[in-house]
Amino acid sequence: MTPRRLLLTVSAVMAALTAAGAAWYLTRPGDAAAFVPGTSGPDRLLTNEYAHWNPRAADARRSPDWDVTSGSLYVRGGAGWSGPPDAATPDARSSTGTGSSVFRMNSRRADFTDVRVTLRLRVLRLIDTPRTPPVPTDGVHVMLRRHDPTRLYVASLHRRDGLLVIKKKLTGGTENGGTYTTLAQTRYPPPRPGAWEPFEVTVTGTSRVTITITRQGRTLLRAVDDGRHGPTIARPGSIGLRGDNCEFAFADLRAEPR
Helix, strand or coil: CCHHHHHHHHHHHHHHHHHHHHHHHHHCCCCCCCECCCCCCCCEEEEEHHHHHCCCCCCCCCCCCEEEEECEEEEECCEEECCCCCCCCCCCCCCCCCCCCEEEEEECCCCECCEEEEEEEEEEEECCCCCCCCCCCCEEEEEEEEEECCEEEEEEEEECCCEEEEEEEEEEEEECCEEEEEEEEEECCCCCCCCEEEEEEEEECCCCEEEEEEECCEEEEEEEECCCCCCCCCCCEEEEEEEECEEEEEEEEEEEEC
């Protein structure tokens, strides 16, 4: 190899290493981009549980942002919407019903550890069905560090019983394969039906995990998980929304790594 060719080869290798280092710097943990799922465009079905349970179906409506494991997710008026909740099993277009009396929506991204979730929430009504009789926990809940249905944190923003609640769920138990532990709760009378409310929910820490619910700069509820009720959930996971016997809408949802 000639000296000139050797110099060019070394220069190319150094450039590649520099680029790789820059790429690592830009994507190292903690520098992940904010998650800002879109709800613009015409009113439509965005995705539903049919798409989750039929991943190869050509007629399924799929979202690049959300995996809906139960219920139906629509866009209406520039906001996400659960549709009228019922106990149906949706087809590809949810023409047979929404199934949204049990609504579960998880982000496809699952790299959220310390994160701040902001959104505006609008609860339209609470209902019940023969499949889902009314219970105090009916309402809308934000899921954090979700690994699967049995391992996650939950911040309840609107409940039938008028409480704000922060819980942890760990694998093993009778509640859909897991057990919930209440970490903190407080009385919070819900607003009138149809009113928009801004919320901010944050989770930080690993050996001691702190979860906070804030509204317009005012802390409404804070919980600390120190591991006394089972190990903390320290690894990254997805975020999501859960609805129970509730028709609701959300807008301006954003998840920003802390």
